[in-house]
Each structure stands twice: as C-alpha cells, then as structure tokens.
Amino acid sequence: MIETTIDSMIQERQQLRERLRFFDAGIWLGPPAGFPNAVELPPAELGAALRQWRLTGGLVSHWWGKTVSAQDGNRALAAALDGCAEEVYQVWTALPLLPIEEGPLPGIGELPPNVRAVRLFPKAHNFPLADWCVGTLCEWLIEHRMPLFIWHTETDWPSLQRLAAVFPMLTIVVETQVQKILYHTRALFPLMKSRQNVLVELSNFAGQGFVDYAARQFGAGRLIFGSFLPMNDPLAPIGMLLDADISEEDKALIAGGNMRRLVGEVRP
Amino acid sequence: MKIIDAHLHIGQPGVFFAPETTPDQLLAGMDRLGIGAAICTDHLSLGRGCAGFLEGLRDVFERSGGRIFYFGVYHPGYSDACLRAMTEAVDWPGFAGIKIHPSFHRIMADDPSYEPVWRFAAERDLPMMTHSWSVSDFNPVQQLSTPARFEKYVQAFPGVRFVLGHVGGRGREQADAIRMARDYPNVYVDIAGDVYCYRLIERLAAAIPDKVLFGSDYPWLDLRSNFSRILLADIDTETKRKMLCDNAQAVYRLDEKRC
Numbered sequence: 001m002i003e004t005t006i007d008s009m010i011q012e013r014q015q016l017r018e019r020l021r022f023f024d025a026g027i028w029l030g031p032p033a034g035f036p037n038a039v040e041l042p043p044a045e046l047g048a049a050l051r052q053w054r055l056t057g058g059l060v061s062h063w064w065g066k067t068v069s070a071q072d073g074n075r076a077l078a079a080a081l082d083g084c085a086e087e088v089y090q091v092w093t094a095l096p097l098l099p100i101e102e103g104p105l106p107g108i109g110e111l112p113p114n115v116r117a118v119r120l121f122p123k124a125h126n127f128p129l130a131d132w133c134v135g136t137l138c139e140w141l142i143e144h145r146m147p148l149f150i151w152h153t154e155t156d157w158p159s160l161q162r163l164a165a166v167f168p169m170l171t172i173v174v175e176t177q178v179q180k181i182l183y184h185t186r187a188l189f190p191l192m193k194s195r196q197n198v199l200v201e202l203s204n205f206a207g208q209g210f211v212d213y214a215a216r217q218f219g220a221g222r223l224i225f226g227s228f229l230p231m232n233d234p235l236a237p238i239g240m241l242l243d244a245d246i247s248e249e250d251k252a253l254i255a256g257g258n259m260r261r262l263v264g265e266v267r268p
Numbered sequence: 269m270k271i272i273d274a275h276l277h278i279g280q281p282g283v284f285f286a287p288e289t290t291p292d293q294l295l296a297g298m299d300r301l302g303i304g305a306a307i308c309t310d311h312l313s314l315g316r317g318c319a320g321f322l323e324g325l326r327d328v329f330e331r332s333g334g335r336i337f338y339f340g341v342y343h344p345g346y347s348d349a350c351l352r353a354m355t356e357a358v359d360w361p362g363f364a365g366i367k368i369h370p371s372f373h374r375i376m377a378d379d380p381s382y383e384p385v386w387r388f389a390a391e392r393d394l395p396m397m398t399h400s401w402s403v404s405d406f407n408p409v410q411q412l413s414t415p416a417r418f419e420k421y422v423q424a425f426p427g428v429r430f431v432l433g434h435v436g437g438r439g440r441e442q443a444d445a446i447r448m449a450r451d452y453p454n455v456y457v458d459i460a461g462d463v464y465c466y467r468l469i470e471r472l473a474a475a476i477p478d479k480v481l482f483g484s485d486y487p488w489l490d491l492r493s494n495f496s497r498i499l500l501a502d503i504d505t506e507t508k509r510k511m512l513c514d515n516a517q518a519v520y521r522l523d524e525k526r527c
Contacts, residue, residue, distance in 0.1 A: 239496020
C-alpha cells in the first residue's frame with residue numbers, strides 16, 4: 001500500500017522533472033576544496049553525469065580558478081571542455097587585471113566562444129568588490145552581456161549592494177555556496193527587492209519556502225537553478241523546485257529557462 | 269504506515285528570516301507532500317531546555333490531530349528542571365523522546381553532565397536524538413557534537429535507541445556516524461539539514477538501510493529537498509519505505525504515543 005503511494009510520488013516527480021528541462025548553472029570540474037566527502041568529476045564523465053541527473057546542459061566551472069589561480073583554472077577549464085559535445089558553457093574566473101596582464105579575462109590566447117559567464121572570488125584572491133577596483137571588468141561584462149557569478153561567502157552585502165547599484169545593467173547571480181545562505185536572508189531579500197539585476201541560484205537556497213517566497217516577491221525570472229555538482233546532491237534543489245507551490249511555467253523558468261536566456265544573450 | 273519527518277522545528281528561528289514557521293504552515297506543507305507525521309523541537313526549548321514548554325507542545329500535538337509529535341529538550345545546565353518536566357510529560361500524548369544539542373548548549377557531548385539524561389532514557393525506554401555535525405571552519409562549536417563524542421554513552425547505555433541527527437554533518441566525521449550506526453544496534457542516523465553530499469542517500473542505503481530516517485530540519489531547510497532526495501534516489505522502493513516510514517517507527521514507536 002505505502003509502496004504504491006511512494007511509487008506514484010516518484011513517477012509524478014520524474015515526469016515533471018522531464019518537462020522542466022533542468023539546465024544546471026553550477027557544475028564543477030577539478031579537485032573540490034573544503035568538501036572532504038566529494039569526489040572530483042572527470043571531464044570524460046560530464047556527459048554521463050548530465051544524463052544521470054536528467055540535466056539538459058549547464059555552466060561548468062573549474063576549482064583551480066579559486067584554489068590555484070584564475071589563469072590556471074581558465075586554461076584547465078578550456079582544455080577540459082575543448083571538443084565537448086554536450087550543451088555546456090564555461091564560467092571563467094575573472095580578476096581586476098592590471099595593465100601589464102593579458103586580458104580581458106585571465107588566461108592565454110583567445111577567449112573561447114562558449115565562455116558565457118564569469119565568477120569573482122574577491123576574498124580568496126584578495127581584492128575588494130568595489131567599482132574603483134572591478135569597474136573596468138564590470139563595464140566589459142556589460143558590453144558583452146555576460147553575467148557575473150559570485151558566492152555569497154566571497155563578499156559582503158554592502159559591497160554587493162553598491163556594485164549592483166553602480167552597474168544596474170550588470171546581471172549578478174548570487175550563489176548560495178559554500179555555506180547555506182539562509183543566515184543572510186535579511187540581507188539577500190532586501191537586496192533582491194532593491195536591485196532588479198541581482199539574481200539568486202538554488203543549490204543551497206534551502207530554507208523552508210524560500211523558492212516560493214522569492215518567486216512571488218521578486219518574480220521567477222530572478223531564480224537560477226544550480227546544483228553544485230559534484231559536491232552536492234542535485235536532487236536537493238531539484239526537489240525544492242519540483243514541489244514548489246508556484247506555476248509550472250515559473251518552475252520551467254527557474255529550472256533552466258532563465259539561464260538559457262542569459263546564455264543566449266551573451267555577445268562573445 | 270505513514271511517512272514520518274523525524275527531525276524538524278516549529279517557531280521562529282532568531283538567526284534568519286523564515287517565511288514559514290508555524291504549526292499550521294507545517295501541516296499545510298506536510299499535506300502537500302503526503303507526510304503523515306512529524307517530530308518537532310521548538311526553538312524556545314532549545315534555549316534552556318524543555319521545562320515550561322512541554323505543555324505548549326502537547327497542545328500543538330493535539331491541535332494537529334495527533335500528527336506533530338515533540339521532543340523534550342535536555343539542557344545539561346538545567347538538568348533537574350528538564351528531568352522533572354520530562355518525568356511529568358513522559359506519558360503525555362505525542363511525547364516522542366528526548367533531544368540534546370551539545371553545540372547549541374556549548375557543552376561537549378561526552379561531558380559527565382549528560383549522564384543523567386542517558387540514565388533517564390534507559391530507565392524509561394525513551395529514544396534520544398541529538399544534533400551531530402562535523403568539525404566546521406564556519407562554526408567552531410560543531411566540534412562539541414562530532415559523532416564519536418557520543419560513543420561512550422552509546423556503549424554505556426546500549427538499550428537507548430539513539431539517533432545521530434544530520435548524519436554527523438557534511439565533513440569527515442560523517443563516516444563516524446555511519447560506522448556507529450553500522451556497529452551499534454541502538455544507533456541510527458537522520459538526514460535532516462543541508463547534508464546534501466553527493467549520492468549520500470545511495471551510500472546510506474548500501475551501508476545501513478535499516479538505520480536511516482528521513483528528516484527535513486524545517487524551517488531551517490525546506491521540507492521538499494530531502495524528501496525528493498529519497499524519492500528520486502537510485503535505490504529500491506523498499507529501502508525508500510524504510511527511510512521514509514519504517515525506521516522512524518522502529519525508533520520512536522509513534523503509534524504507541526497517541527493516547
């Protein structure tokens with residue numbers, strides 16, 4: 001009896017998951033740092049992982065961009081995804097480069113055409129998230145319509161608010177790693193209310209009802225699905241979205257529609 | 269047979285904004301998902317223990333139609349008051365067991381001041397549930413609740429059914445929680461919280477299928493995340509049933525606590 005109920009619950013969720021066409025903004029290659037139970041995802045297994053978790057594609061980042069250097073991470077990511085047949089795009093690690101450094105993003109040679117977002121690590125890389133330091137980079141991102149990703153643990157809320165205000169055309173995706181963001185909702189939600197260019201990703205947007213609340217208060221267009229694969233179980237954010245008390249259209253936007261639109265708007 | 273959320277909270281948490289916190293909101297969420305029963309701790313009890321708060325929880329249980337059961341929180345700093353309150357409440361409808369939280373109470377899990385509550389539980393055949401976590405850079409007090417710190421009491425009181433909440437957290441100490449659940453017949457784990465480790469459900473199903481309890485940690489975490497993790501995990505339906513229903517029933521025996 002209860003098995004029948006459970007099987008029915010599973011079937012409903014599997015069907016909805018297929019319809020929503022999840023597109024993952026948070027896939028990582030390279031050796032995870034700070035996640036002792038996580039196992040590195042080899043590039044050769046990326047396609048299998050996408051299929052296993054019913055992901056139609058996604059944005060891929062490389063741990064070396066934080067833990068070694070932006071330059072090494074970007075080169076490693078470009079090499080890992082060279083010739084990849086999946087619908088995946090690169091998230092490069094950015095820096096406020098100085099004039100003698102090769103740019104516009106850290107690395108060597110041409111920017112690969114499938115770079116569709118950048119991420120900053122102000123704390124790890126020792127620079128302030130201030131317009132006088134990252135302003136040139138932000139102007140370049142706006143020109144190319146490229147979104148900026150940033151872990152909430154890598155900055156502070158006043159800096160984030162000021163950056164969003166100074167550059168209202170810059171799309172900023174606040175990521176909920178590497179500590180759950182619920183302790184910061186009294187900062188995050190007012191920021192999202194006051195700055196339309198601030199979005200949030202879902203991998204640890206995990207407080208009770210956060211998805212429903214944010215979708216109603218700020219619009220489903222402000223939420224981006226990310227899994228933080230292979231550190232996290234993709235089913236955690238998938239589950240929050242499948243059972244959210246919002247329309248299926250809004251779920252589809254959050255699951256992948258919003259990020260696909262942002263990817264499509266980038267001018268490489 | 270019903271689905272049981274074996275680890276959640278009611279009331280307003282002080283340290284963050286939570287859009288849903290009340291028993292009525294919890295029941296609505298449980299109804300949407302098909303969760304039949306839950307076992308809660310209230311945030312008031314976490315502060316100084318359960319004395320003075322169990323009556324309110326009994327009221328919540330009764331108003332919920334017998335669906336929201338409750339723990340009595342033991343705080344070692346208020347030992348006598350907690351044990352007196354639980355002595356009175358132990359046969360009340362909905363009283364499901366005892367919760368301890370060494371990190372929140374800033375008293376190490378192997379401290380002698382926990383001995384009275386273990387003895388209390390053993391003498392009354394009451395289950396205990398604890399917060400457990402890994403050593404954390406973000407939150408140093410978690411070192412007070414690492415799984416191995418509970419081991420001396422687990423060994424001393426083998427008759428107490430004991431649940432390591434949060435499976436020992438996301439770090440290296442998670443392996444100790446799994447080891448203890450495997451090696452000690454009286455030790456279980458629940459998956460409440462953001463223990464979103466990759467393929468954790470599958471690993472637990474392989475290692476300790478009869479010792480894993482579904483929990484959400486509502487309203488800190490969303491009811492729906494861990495629920496779907498189990499439903500959609502790459503494991504058989506029988507094991508899902510154990511995690512969602514049977515194992516919590518084996519520990520807390522909720523059917524015996526309705527009247």
